[in-house]
Amino acid sequence: MRIAVCMKAVVDSQARIELDGDGNLRQDQLRFEVNEYDLYAVEEAIRLAESDEGHVTVISAGTADAVQGLRKGLAMGAADAIHVDCDPDDLDASGVAAVLAAALHDGGYDLVLAGVESDDLGGSQVGVLLAEALGYASTTLVVGTNEPVDGAMQVRRELEGGEHANVQVQFPAVLTIQSGINEPRYPSLKGIMAAKRKDLAVKGLADLGFDGAPARRVESLGLTIPPPRELARMLEGGAEETAAELVRILREEEKAL
Amino acid sequence: MSRSIWIVAEHQDDNLHTGAAELAGAARSVGDHVAAVVCCEAGSTVPAQAAPFVDQVLVIENAALSGYTAGLWAQGIVGLAKESAPAAILLPHAPLGRDLAPLLAARLDAGLLTDCLELQWEEGLVGLRSVHRRKLVSRERVATPIAIATCQRGAFAASPAGDAAAIETASVAIDDTAARTRLLSMERAEVGEGSITEAEIVVAGGRGLGDAEKFALVQELADAVGGVMGASRPVVDQGWVPHDRQIGSSGVTVRPRLYFALGISGAVQHVVGMRESDVIVAINKDPKAPIFEYAHYGIADDVFKVVPAVIANLNS
Structure with a gap:
């Protein structure tokens, strides 16, 4: 089985988020990390490949910040990597899907896995758009996979309130992977060393047949800092005092106990 | 037009x-x-x-x-x-x-x-x-x-x-x-006693509780106030509690009379499932945790110090 996994470098959760005078995100203070959902996707791909001597390729579209994620994917056990070198600020979700599809379309993949969404922009659409661009089937919010049978796989989709749907998906297919499906492994030292020797191909948009970035379907009208919300009434003092005050308020003022 | x-x-x-x-x-x-x-x-x-x-x-x-x-x-x-x-x-x-x-x-x-x-x-x-x-x-x-x-x-x-x-x-x-995808079957959530969406009081815990064993404190407070235990997504992902206890997107939405958020940071995925509760109490060590922006009452302190004191106070 040949599996590709899409990875994204997202703005680090601890990074300082500030706007410059023109309302643009200040780039100088940004740090990047691998999108957490994508690590679940990499882990699932490696497990599926291990069971049938498959091949896992990790792919990321972005600037040089994308490379650290790909290296991590390789260190976890992927066989090779593709870095589509581009500025993600030039692309909307449909553009990202188009460039990923161009890089993957002749790879003969049975499955493409992606995280359900990105931690920073939360678009939750590239996976399915990619499936459509490749002409693959798709299903989303996957929390369980099964061994493939006759070119199809039964997967478990997470719905709301503890409900799940069991869905049969024909290959080739894109699955978006939800957190909790597995426990992503930490790369071993051996894995990290091996990753340095693995193939990491770099492709520009021109190499993929694009004359500039694909046309946008969604345009940005700007970023703003949301007005601060009113804070809770904070109870001060030691644990004994705050606990007693809380119980008094809930009983006497709110009559909630 | x-x-x-x-x-x-x-x-x-x-x-x-x-x-x-x-x-x-x-x-x-x-x-x-x-x-x-x-x-x-x-x-x-x-x-x-x-x-x-x-x-x-x-x-x-x-x-x-x-x-x-x-x-x-x-x-x-x-x-x-x-x-x-x-x-x-x-x-x-x-x-x-x-x-x-x-x-x-x-x-x-x-x-x-x-x-x-x-x-x-x-x-x-x-x-x-x-x-x-x-x-x-x-x-x-x-x-x-x-x-x-x-x-x-x-x-x-x-x-x-x-x-x-x-x-x-x-x-x-x-x-x-x-169709290249086909629905084979649905797994329904178990609806039984202690249904979280019907509860008047919900006591929810988050990753801040530390581990599955320590998470028992959430149930202890729930018992003390006559409420039902709930959890945020990371807790369910870790397998500390079953998925039917998850509150927020991909879990359930609750609107109880009283909601306790213990060791919950307040990620949007959780907040969408509880922000309409009548009275929200948040207890979290981190005074900057976003959950305090949704709570009516907040205590920025160690859950393991405050909650036992709350239980002792209720019982006295």
Whole structure:
């Protein structure tokens, strides 16, 4: 089985988020990390490949910040990597899907896995758009996979309130992977060393047949800092005092106990 | 010229999801004609349930549409949208919309805005989206003739029920052999005693509790106040508690009289499931945790010091 996994470098959760005078995100203070959902996707791909001597390729579209994620994917056990070198600020979700599809379309993949969404922009659409661009089937919010049978796989989709749907998906297919499906492994030292020797191909948009970035379907009208919300009434003092005050308020003022 | 906005009706077991009224409200905020598209089998009562909230109900009937199958629902809605060209199609930012909206966008060459908190019309559909872990709001506009958007649950006021709209059955052919995904079965949530959505008091814990053993403190407080235990997503992902206890997106939405958030940071995925509670108490070591922006009462201290003291106080 040949599996590709899409990875994204997202703005680090601890990074300082500030706007410059023109309302643009200040780039100088940004740090990047691998999108957490994508690590679940990499882990699932490696497990599926291990069971049938498959091949896992990790792919990321972005600037040089994308490379650290790909290296991590390789260190976890992927066989090779593709870095589509581009500025993600030039692309909307449909553009990202188009460039990923161009890089993957002749790879003969049975499955493409992606995280359900990105931690920073939360678009939750590239996976399915990619499936459509490749002409693959798709299903989303996957929390369980099964061994493939006759070119199809039964997967478990997470719905709301503890409900799940069991869905049969024909290959080739894109699955978006939800957190909790597995426990992503930490790369071993051996894995990290091996990753340095693995193939990491770099492709520009021109190499993929694009004359500039694909046309946008969604345009940005700007970023703003949301007005601060009113804070809770904070109870001060030691644990004994705050606990007693809380119980008094809930009983006497709110009559909630 | 009137601007027509479609909503895709979410339903299960012949019951319209309560979120449909919110979606109709979202559609009214940007359009002057609102139609609900219902994919269902013949004889379903879902179209009649949707009728009071909209101006028109468009029914796509086929035996193969009784359960949700992405490809078949998309076939029907895309076929109808190509004929009638609505200005926008709205879906819930929930398992249905997260699966179906990008399919519709791809097949209608349409731009898609996901998880919108507010919609506007400014030479096209404009959506406000929360990005960078709620630190920023992004305004984005769809630049294609048809716009698709998914709306965050609870972000839009529900459209009030009015006179029932006309129900029209659309003639769209569905080729059920074309589906490459197929719904095999549904696993229902166990609804039993201590159902979290019915509880008057909910005590929820988060990753801040540390591990499965220490998480028992959440149940202890729940017992002491006569409430039901709940959890945030990371706790469920770690397997400390079963999935039916998860509160927030992909879990349940609760509106109890009293809600305790213990060691919960307040990620948007959790907050959407509890922010409508009458009284919210948050206890978290980190005074900067976003949960304090949603709580009515906050204690920025160690859960393991405060909660036992609360229990002792209740028992004294």
